[in-house]
Amino acid sequence: MSWHCGWLTATRWIYPSSVAMGTLGVINVSNTAPAATRDEVMDSGDTIAGLRFKIFERQQAGGPLIRVPLESLLAGCTEPDVALVLFGEEHGHPVCRGLEEAVYKRMLSAERNGSVTLSLEMLDTEKQQAANMYISSEEDSSEDILFGGSLVNWQDYVNLCRLARAEHAHLLAANAPRRFTSTIATLGYESLAATISDEDRILIAPLPFQKPSPMLAAKIGPMFKGCGGRSDDEHRMHMLMAQSLWDATMAHQIQGELSRAPLANSGVSTDPSLQAQSYGFDWPQRVMHVCGRYHVEHFLGIVSHLEYYEHEARSKARVMVEDCNTEGNCAIGHEKTDPKEDYCSTEAVLADMRRQMRLIVCISSEGAMQQSDMVLAHERYLANAGDFVVICEPKKAPH
Numbered sequence: 001m002s003w004h005c006g007w008l009t010a011t012r013w014i015y016p017s018s019v020a021m022g023t024l025g026v027i028n029v030s031n032t033a034p035a036a037t038r039d040e041v042m043d044s045g046d047t048i049a050g051l052r053f054k055i056f057e058r059q060q061a062g063g064p065l066i067r068v069p070l071e072s073l074l075a076g077c078t079e080p081d082v083a084l085v086l087f088g089e090e091h092g093h094p095v096c097r098g099l100e101e102a103v104y105k106r107m108l109s110a111e112r113n114g115s116v117t118l119s120l121e122m123l124d125t126e127k128q129q130a131a132n133m134y135i136s137s138e139e140d141s142s143e144d145i146l147f148g149g150s151l152v153n154w155q156d157y158v159n160l161c162r163l164a165r166a167e168h169a170h171l172l173a174a175n176a177p178r179r180f181t182s183t184i185a186t187l188g189y190e191s192l193a194a195t196i197s198d199e200d201r202i203l204i205a206p207l208p209f210q211k212p213s214p215m216l217a218a219k220i221g222p223m224f225k226g227c228g229g230r231s232d233d234e235h236r237m238h239m240l241m242a243q244s245l246w247d248a249t250m251a252h253q254i255q256g257e258l259s260r261a262p263l264a265n266s267g268v269s270t271d272p273s274l275q276a277q278s279y280g281f282d283w284p285q286r287v288m289h290v291c292g293r294y295h296v297e298h299f300l301g302i303v304s305h306l307e308y309y310e311h312e313a314r315s316k317a318r319v320m321v322e323d324c325n326t327e328g329n330c331a332i333g334h335e336k337t338d339p340k341e342d343y344c345s346t347e348a349v350l351a352d353m354r355r356q357m358r359l360i361v362c363i364s365s366e367g368a369m370q371q372s373d374m375v376l377a378h379e380r381y382l383a384n385a386g387d388f389v390v391i392c393e394p395k396k397a398p399h
Helices: 038-042 070-076 096-108 127-138 142-148 154-166 180-186 189-195 214-223 230-260 270-278 302-317 346-355 365-370
Strands: 002-004 007-011 047-048 053-057 067-068 082-091 116-124 171-175 287-293 357-366 388-392
Touching: 002 365, 053 070, 053 096, 067 180, 070 096, 070 388, 082 096, 096 116, 096 154, 096 287, 096 357, 116 127, 116 142, 116 180, 116 230, 127 142, 127 154, 127 171, 154 171, 154 287, 154 302, 171 230, 171 270, 171 287, 180 189, 180 230, 189 230, 230 287, 346 357, 346 388
Parallel strands: 082 287, 082 357, 116 171, 116 287, 357 388
Antiparallel strands: 002 007, 047 053, 053 067, 053 388
């Protein structure tokens, strides 16, 4: 993402060197660690479209990354408990495209009931009707209508969409329309909250949505400087809240799809009693969501909002005692907090959510070389960026 005063555009950006990730508790490596050269990072990598890449898996939180083959990534995304795969990509990178298609194909072919929803950052919620029509159509010309107005090269995602259409899978338009994030970036959250119509409210996350987490604010906040007569702090908060609307809307869409909760813009009843019936400890649907890596990296952004919506949903569902075993614990081992009802602690809900989720983060070695405060030696790079971290050779410039 590249942020401009009063406007948001979808071009790739690099964290400034002033952002020391080690101070956030997500990477515990000294900034004096020797910087690996690009050839050292990419030595002996596999290839897609002639570009080398390496895959590393996080064995446990805070632990070192272990290099694994592609099959380990594919198998990890199709384990029986896994319902959600978040793929944080480098926009426009051929390795990301190839891996996304490989993961989605494997998820579609896994021997489980039902299909796999394809969710895209590149489609905002106003495109949902066009997405539904695309899935039911056999005409490739409908792709122009589906992606019309997008700021990305939509042809990068054609193969994914065609895979979904071939399986009659749901295609989820997940992102907030840019006009709403632009309002926040320019005028602030209060302006959007005061002026948005009831008709438009169903296109974004429920208001008010959660503010960006302190970790995310520390991570990207220093990028924003005041402009248009606004102070640094005011402009920074506008920009962070605009980013948060994107992340919150995608998380809200994903959570609703995972749990079969009727969303307001789906045309299904939103009776709270019906919503509550659909929530449980295990998500009944499977979803693969593709977005820029900055929306999910280090389990922030979308992941933080998803955790909030999942906890809210399960609290509303009020898991009853009959769902717990005779020893006074939930069937999945959560301790009861009330003799009559078991709401499950926040920590237990989040642990259960993480059990059903896999986060893949793909970053080019060029980015690794530029982010001097984040460069780690070889396999330790971005140790807590995701469950799987893919380091790939920079894409070749067009001749």
